Amino acid sequence: MQIITSAENLKNFVALAREKKSTIAFVPTMGALHDGHMSLVDIARDQADVVVVSIFVNPLQFGANEDFDKYPRTLQSDAELLAARDVDVLFAPSVEDVYPNGQQVLEHAGAVGETFEGASRPGHFDGMLTVVARLFDVVKPDFAVFGAKDAQQLFLIKQMVASERTTNPQRWHALQIIEGVTVREPDGLARSSRNRYLSDEEHRAALTLSAAMRAAATTTGNASVRIQAAAQLLAAEPQVRLDYVALVDSSSFEAVDDSFSGQALLLIAAKVGNTRLIDNLSITI
């Protein structure tokens, strides 16, 4: 596995791969890799000749009071995991390489970017889309793989790529976005780089999130009844501070009303101790 740290060198690598007619699958990450990331890498490996994984903790997508400084940075062990997975390139650029013209927000997530995660983390999705767009421009992948746990992120990336396809079809013309299912720990907790912040007691409390999603899925009733079932369980766990629980139509990411029937996505965001966790489950109403 090559480790490439500059955008220019990565572009050269991509140009050579293209000369050989190789297809490229890309997995953007912020590092602190876990089994969830590895499942995305495996999807990428199955999909293309060349696999590029980026590790970049993107300052633009963290708010002033968030965990940018203490976000886990484990490049050495991440590189070992990726090399063992037959990844071709680990792209680990500096902030200056990603943002040669300064840290400007260049992509806007629009209305959906201001709801749910976006309401709790203003500017987060604009920063996330800005870095993903920049990485797509450098890597020029045929496939990019993202985890379903970050459902709103995935929705917005698909929306950005679809919109670019109409306004600027050449930019990412070959790109297909692939979704990787959420990987869970054996006890049900969704894998996240932030799980390492949880104490044992907090980890136990965090299981309420998956239990609440199951309650919403198995309760009979309309959207309000399902949300209420999840909210009640979450409220009963004193270590969980609920941010939101909602049911959205996954094709629009808008909240469904009580007349809705079909597949909807249950979203939960909560703080357990100082750690913010999100999760989601597709349920049938």
Ligand code: PAF
């Ligand atoms: O999901 C993440 O890890 C990040 O939001 C991403 C997509 C790598 C952009 O920084």
